[in-house]
Amino acid sequence: MDYPAILLIVAACAYVAGMAGALLLRRVGRLALSVGFGLAAVGGACGFLSGVTSLATGQAAARGAVTFWSGPAPNLRLVIQADPLSCFFVTIVSMLGAAIAIYSLGYSGAYLGRKSVGLLAALYNALLLATTLTFVAGNVWVFLIAWEMMALLAYGLVTFEHEDRETRGAAVFYFIMSHIDAVCVMLGFLVLFQAAGDFSFDGLRGVGAKLSSGQRDTAFLLFVVGFGIKAGLVPLHVWLPVAHPVAPSNVSALMSGVLIKTGIYGIARVCFEFLGGPPLWWGALLLALGTVSAVLGVLYALMEHDLKRLLAYHSIENIGIIVMGLGASLMFVSTGHPVLAALALAAALYHTINHASFKGLLFLGAGSVLHATHTRNMEEMGGLVKRMPQTAMLFLLGAVAISALPPLNGFVSEWLTYQALLQGFGSTDSLLRLMFPVGGAMLALTGALAAACFVKAFGISFLAQPRSQAAERAREVPASMRLGMALLAIACLFLGLFPTVFLGWLGPVMNQLTGEALAGRLSLAGGWVLAAPGANAGSVSTAAMTLFGLSFLLVPLFLRRMLGRRAKTVRGPTWDCGLQGLTPRMEYSATGFSKPLRMIFKALFRPHREVQREYEFSPYFARSLRFESHVEEVFEERIYRPTRFWILRVSRRVRALQQGSLQVYLLYIFLTLLGLLLWAV
Amino acid sequence: MSDRTPFALLTNGTALPWADVPESPVIEFVRAVGSELDRGGRLSSLFGVAEGDAVRLVAVIAFDADSVLSVGRSEPFSARYPALSARHPQAHLFEREVWEQHGVVPEGHPWLKPVRLDHGSGPAVMDFFRVDGREIHEVAVGPVHAGIIEPGHFRFQCAGEEVVHLEIALGYQHRGIEEAMAGGPGRATVYQMETVAGDSTIAHATAYAVALEALGGTEAPLRAQWLRAIALELERLANHTGDLGALAGDVAFLPTSSACGKIRGDFLNLTAILCGNRFGRGLVRPGGCAMDLEPERLGRLRERLGVALADVDQAAAWLWDAASVRARFEGTGRLDGRQAAEIGLVGPPARACGLVRDGRFDHPIGWHRFAQVPVSVWPDGDVFARARVRWLETQRSGEFLREQLEAGPEGDARGGLAAAAADTLAVALVEGWRGEVCHVALTDGAGRLRRYKITDPSFHNWTGLALALRGQAISDFPLCNKSFNLSYCGFDL
Amino acid sequence: MFIHDTILNRLKRGCETMDYPAGDAPALPDRHGGGLRVESARCAADCSACVSVCPTEAITRASGQAVALDLGRCLFCAECVRACPDRAITQTGDHRLAARLREDLVLGGTGKEQVRLAAALNERLRGLFGRSLKLRQVSAGGCNACEADTNVLGTIGWDLGRFGIQFVASPRHADGLLITGPVSKNMALALQKTYAAVPDPKIVIAVGACAIAGGPFVGHSQVSDGAGALVPVDLFVPGCPPHPLTILDGLLRLLDRLGGPSGKG
Structure with a gap:
């Protein structure tokens, strides 16, 4: 019996039950909350188990598509296919869904009495269902319907705090971008349908061979734009840092953790399965876009002082890294290196789940901070490590993970990405091979900048003294919130310490997409060492590193025991040069921390500074002095604003057609009819 | 009138x-x-x-x-x-x-804040000026500074690494010297004058002696005036050498830094040959000088002076030769001549902005009426200019000393001091190595001191440091501070 | 080119660090005078010529008692030497002046003609600090001369580092304080905070007449008349300012490092 498949159906039912229960009980806030999120957690757990066991036991690979319902028209069917790629993504969404649901049990408590928690829980369950459905869709209809549902439900969740004008604007922006991307995806599928004649995924497999190169390229570009918008790929990313921060934090975590991964799922499915046999420039384009996203994402993140916006920009950076892996993989497929292609793809997908776990953890941490201090502005935080120690430690773990420091998961996936890129230079004679080392160098740059950015994020938010009353009054968050974060932290640890185990599960996915299982080649020493395939490739063992490090720790502990027994510990204030005392104003500010980098990358940021000095007679003695500096958002200012301007301008011209007079409209109808008749002839 | x-x-x-x-x-x-x-x-x-x-x-x-x-x-x-x-x-x-x-x-005073006294939150200032802005943070340094240096408090308003505003609060070394002068001079007065600013003993002691001599209507004997001028230049040499070494140390140029550390000691030992104390304590007294320079001692002094001057010349040559030093010095902590004139800078910082101001030249007293030291000026107003002015002064003081040690006036160095006239005001300006030292004495009806005002050159120049730091990187602060090298205790009295 | 110049120069000059304490101490300047010696037996019966000339009132003579000269308050101006008709107070030319106890600085009684020189620290502290002493210097209202002469100990001629003695930036890294200045009221809090920030066990060294008893400013309401009023002092180094040799001798005496590795000096 296909137990995992049954588990998946149970999960879906749990979501539906949660949705219904939350809506029915919405008047009783606390009950709606427990029922809704509780069932979501159950569903998530089932979905997670389903996905993992499907992959581990190989049942995913053996599955075919299942038709649940057939409609009157020939292509109108409800087809579900839980193949390895789908199971992988279902694992991600379920893991995150469950952890966040547990977190939400405590987090949503803040909304009780003010807003409808039942609605929140219901939308949450529905979103999880829609996303799961997107991943297991077996045919274009189901896919598009689920896609659209996802967009609408996400919009609903983003506008949950619609009292704020900023939120409303952000949500509308998100809505528009979602629909642009839906249009692109639909057009892409239509191009494919033209050649395949079949809407089901089984039928679309390998359709690329039947298309002319012009049509293939068009389809590819449409999909890249469509899925790129969803994923947040530069230059289509502008909605991400606007929409993610304004949503409630548990929703932001889900959006950053899962929803943007649907774009990755789309690109992987379409490029590897449907289009197949890519020319070299496709991979190069993705590699380039990924590199640019990674670098720009982290640079803009460094300039942010809003904690959630900073994390949103980091999502852009990590999507860039994932897309770099995908691009490299496509390039290897077109130059005929299936093993390297599998390696790069493994790196990309590994980073996907890693990003989901640590970004989810970080957003939940940010949510906890927001819950405790009621502010997102880092310049008003500080001193939280003493007031919220567990949250601080969990956030720190997430920060270490995202900075790709061993032995956590970020390190493993970036290591795999580096291995793929470093071996790329020798894979082809085309000039495009230069992109590999450049990509590697840029990846190194983003790694360093990301570490700097998280030193800032953790340091300014949690350390030193509180900078505001709100930060001073912060208290540790409820246990359910910490439990949710802890679950994701455990995931980060597992993915970091046991990469070979996880890659074993990923094997069927590699097999499905590139024909190479790869898993056997990647592990040495009975699974303790992760090795990359290839003559010059390296190997690393995070588990061994950790054990080594821990054993080293015994030495100072032992020394302390032996030698430090007689010493007494005295606690004293920080040395302050003999002053009256240190004040919070003497702590480094977030914007001050990133100032040197702002100066180095001046050409990109175009910072303006403004000094307002008010004085009576002599400029030497100012009465007041104000210093402000701003950073220009390159894409907003240079691309979107002019585009918006021109679209509005053209629209105003076109509006001339809307005369509002019946006669004129009748004339239009007549002219159109005439035109069509002539054309038919 | x-x-x-x-x-x-x-x-x-x-x-x-x-x-x-x-x-x-x-x-x-x-x-x-x-x-x-x-x-x-x-x-x-x-x-x-x-x-x-x-x-x-x-x-x-x-x-x-x-x-x-x-x-x-x-x-x-x-x-x-x-x-x-x-x-x-x-x-x-x-x-x-x-x-x-x-x-x-x-x-209408634009910055009315205390100068030295403690009003509950530490000496001077009270509330520090704050710059508004999201990215501004404060850096509070002192009073106990990282090295062996006098105490003072610096409050920076920084935007990242750039200093937007610097406020200096001193007063930590306030010892009540001016208050103790009332009704004086007493037994301890001349010793307190010597320790107003311990590294400018000769300058302050000379100003005090000249003020008291002026109150009595007398002048010190010529030989004493000659000795005072020699001791003043030796003091200048020692401190400028120390400053060049300290500046080199701040930019991690160790050859000059370690050499000048030793050579400064050599110059201090020259003063000790003259009077037994490395800082010149016990030499200058109202009425004359307590000790004299016999021919044998003078010969010893001249010989060792020549060696020390050659050493400092060589050490400074290395400093100017190194491109890394010039890169750090040039353009840092710049003040222009107009600013310097407006805030009333004196001494080497003023001359380094192109202002031709030197007490030995403008208001000569004592031996400077007969023998001139050319004024050392440099136009740029940055750290390089201040270092350069010190080096020029070292050379010119060296030449002055060589010339004067050839032969001095005859006579006794000790003179008598007439009683101070009643209800009289006397002014004495001496160009110490930091700049103009100004002592103003006012006697009462009995010829005792009613009010004694001491203005150390640092009193004029601390504002210059606060201005010079604006717009600089905070990491250049030690360098700028050393390039001014102002006296904290001379300000605090 | 300065690189060649500096290397050649260094080779030519060789090692410029003095041999002391392995060799003889460098001579004090001949007019310095060194320490003081009080032989109260020589004093005339009711003579108080020295008492009235001392600028800091360091000399007292109660009627019928021997004269008492407090070397801790002394500025070494030698006015008393010049004023004494019986040569009861003379200059010794000796640079060694550091003492462990405040009482040891008061000269005049029988057996106390000269200052009782500092004994070394106890064995435990010697074990901790003997080869590595990190000091935090606190300038508590001084005139900068004692600071300058302390600073010069770090230059190549004196090279304090060869004894393991070093001045550190933070009191948390320090083993003790070296205080100069009469401790102005405005610096009292800073000195107390610095003292509290030094981890135990710690020592305190007071250098200069100001740090011992207020120096020329003794009795002013703006100063605390020395560091002893606020913190316990382990070593007193008199002088105004003490010659670097005196300070070095005091430090080495404290650590029992005079005379090289064998110890006693």
């Missing part, structure tokens, strides 16, 4: 009866001082003299080009008066000091 001449003229090192100092109502007085400053004068000292419950303001204005000082006083007043600092920034610290010492409020 008539209202048209609210000031009396005086040369450096002389006295005039208190009654002969023209007085005017305080509002007119302030206006008159302002117009003297506009005319090209420089405020050497501005202080209050208590008269019962009221206070009189006294101003000593230096006209460097004419080598003359003008002195004026206001009528007694209390409570408040229109601030001079509103239009003349160089008076700001003086008016704050008058407010702190006598309680009269200068109306």
Whole structure:
């Protein structure tokens, strides 16, 4: 019996039950909350188990598509296919869904009495269902319907705090971008349908061979734009840092953790399965876009002082890294290196789940901070490590993970990405091979900048003294919130310490997409060492590193025991040069921390500074002095604003057609009819 | 005197009866001082003299080009008066000091804060100026600084690494010297004068001696004046050498830094040959000098001086040769000549902005009336210029000493001191190695000191440091601070 | 080119660090005078010529008692030497002046003609600090001369580092304080905070007449008349300012490092 498949159906039912229960009980806030999120957690757990066991036991690979319902028209069917790629993504969404649901049990408590928690829980369950459905869709209809549902439900969740004008604007922006991307995806599928004649995924497999190169390229570009918008790929990313921060934090975590991964799922499915046999420039384009996203994402993140916006920009950076892996993989497929292609793809997908776990953890941490201090502005935080120690430690773990420091998961996936890129230079004679080392160098740059950015994020938010009353009054968050974060932290640890185990599960996915299982080649020493395939490739063992490090720790502990027994510990204030005392104003500010980098990358940021000095007679003695500096958002200012301007301008011209007079409209109808008749002839 | 001449003229090192100092109502007085400053004068000292419950303001204005000082006083007043600092920034610290010492409020003062005394939150300042802005943070340094250096507090308002504003709060070394002078001079007075600023012993002791001699209407014997000039230049050499070494140390240029550390000790030992104490304590006394330079001692001094001068020449040559040093020095901590003149800078920092101001040249007393040291000037106003001016002065002092040690005037170095006249005001300006030291003495009816005002050159120059840091990176602060090398205790008294 | 110049110069000059304490101490300047010696037996019966000339009132003579000269308050101006008709107070030319106890600085009684030189620290502290002493210097209102002469100990001629003695930036890294200045009231809090920030066990060294008893400013209301009023002092080094040799001798005496590795000096 296909137990995992049954588990998946149970999960879906749990979501539906949660949705219904939350809506029915919405008047009783606390009950709606427990029922809704509780069932979501159950569903998530089932979905997670389903996905993992499907992959581990190989049942995913053996599955075919299942038709649940057939409609009157020939292509109108409800087809579900839980193949390895789908199971992988279902694992991600379920893991995150469950952890966040547990977190939400405590987090949503803040909304009780003010807003409808039942609605929140219901939308949450529905979103999880829609996303799961997107991943297991077996045919274009189901896919598009689920896609659209996802967009609408996400919009609903983003506008949950619609009292704020900023939120409303952000949500509308998100809505528009979602629909642009839906249009692109639909057009892409239509191009494919033209050649395949079949809407089901089984039928679309390998359709690329039947298309002319012009049509293939068009389809590819449409999909890249469509899925790129969803994923947040530069230059289509502008909605991400606007929409993610304004949503409630548990929703932001889900959006950053899962929803943007649907774009990755789309690109992987379409490029590897449907289009197949890519020319070299496709991979190069993705590699380039990924590199640019990674670098720009982290640079803009460094300039942010809003904690959630900073994390949103980091999502852009990590999507860039994932897309770099995908691009490299496509390039290897077109130059005929299936093993390297599998390696790069493994790196990309590994980073996907890693990003989901640590970004989810970080957003939940940010949510906890927001819950405790009621502010997102880092310049008003500080001193939280003493007031919220567990949250601080969990956030720190997430920060270490995202900075790709061993032995956590970020390190493993970036290591795999580096291995793929470093071996790329020798894979082809085309000039495009230069992109590999450049990509590697840029990846190194983003790694360093990301570490700097998280030193800032953790340091300014949690350390030193509180900078505001709100930060001073912060208290540790409820246990359910910490439990949710802890679950994701455990995931980060597992993915970091046991990469070979996880890659074993990923094997069927590699097999499905590139024909190479790869898993056997990647592990040495009975699974303790992760090795990359290839003559010059390296190997690393995070588990061994950790054990080594821990054993080293015994030495100072032992020394302390032996030698430090007689010493007494005295606690004293920080040395302050003999002053009256240190004040919070003497702590480094977030914007001050990133100032040197702002100066180095001046050409990109175009910072303006403004000094307002008010004085009576002599400029030497100012009465007041104000210093402000701003950073220009390159894409907003240079691309979107002019585009918006021109679209509005053209629209105003076109509006001339809307005369509002019946006669004129009748004339239009007549002219159109005439035109069509002539054309038919 | 008539209202048209609210000031009396005086040369450096002389006295005039208190009654002969023209007085005017305080509002007119302030206006008159302002117009003297506009005319090209420089405020050497501005202080209050208590008269019962009221206070009189006294101003000593230096006209460097004419080598003359003008002195004026206001009528007694209390409570408040229109601030001079509103239009003349160089008076700001003086008016704050008058407010702190006598309680009269200068109306319209742009920065009325305490100077030395503690008002509960640490000496001076009270509330530190804050710059508004999201990215501004403060850096508070001191009073206990990282090295072996005097205490003071620096409050930076920084935007990242850039200093937007610096406020300096001193007063940590306030020992009450001026207060102890009242009714003096006593047994300890000359020792307190020597330790106003311990590294400028000769300059302050000479100013004190000249002031008392002027009050008595006498002059020290020529040989004593010659010895004082020699000791003053030795003090200058020692401190400038130390400064060049410290500046080199701050940019991690160790050859010069370690060499100059030793050579400074050599110059201090030269002063010790002269009087036994490395800082010149016990040499200068009112009436003359307590010790003399016999031929054998003079020969020893000259020989060791030659060696030390050659050493410092070589050590400095390395400094100018190194491109890394020039890269750090040039353009850092820049002040332009106009700013320097407006805030009333004196000494090497002023000369490094292109201002030709040197007390030995502008207001010569003692031996400087007969033997000149050329004024060392450099135009740029940055750290390089201040270092360069020190080096030029080292060379010129060395030449002056070589010349003077050839032969000195005959006679006894010890002289007698006549009793101080009653109700008399005396002014003595000495160009110490940091700049102009100004002592103003006022006696009462019995010839005892009624008011004694000491203005160390640092009193003028601390504002310059605060200005020079604006817009600089905070990591350049130690370098700028060393390039000014101001006295904390000379300011605090 | 400065690189060649500096290397050649260094080779030519060789090692410029003095041999002391392995060799003889460098001579004090001949007019320095060194320490003081008080032989109260020589004093005339009712003579108080020295008492009235001392600028810091360091000399007292109660009627019928022997004269008492407090070397801790002394500025070494030698006015008393010049004023004494019986040569009861003379200059010794000796640079060694550091003492462990405040009482040891008061000269005049029988057996106390000269200062009783500092004994070394106890064995435990010697074990901790003997080869590595990190000091935090606190300038508590001094005139900068004692600071300058302390600073010069770090230059190549004196090279304090060869004894393991070093001045550190933070009191948390320090083993003790070296205080100069009469401890002005404005610096009292800073000194107390610095003292509290030094981890135990710690020592305190007071250098200069100001740090011992207020120096020329003794009795002013703005100063605390020395560090002893606020913190316990382990070593007193008199002088105004003490010659670097005196300070070095005091430090080495404290650590029992005079005379090289064998110890006693």
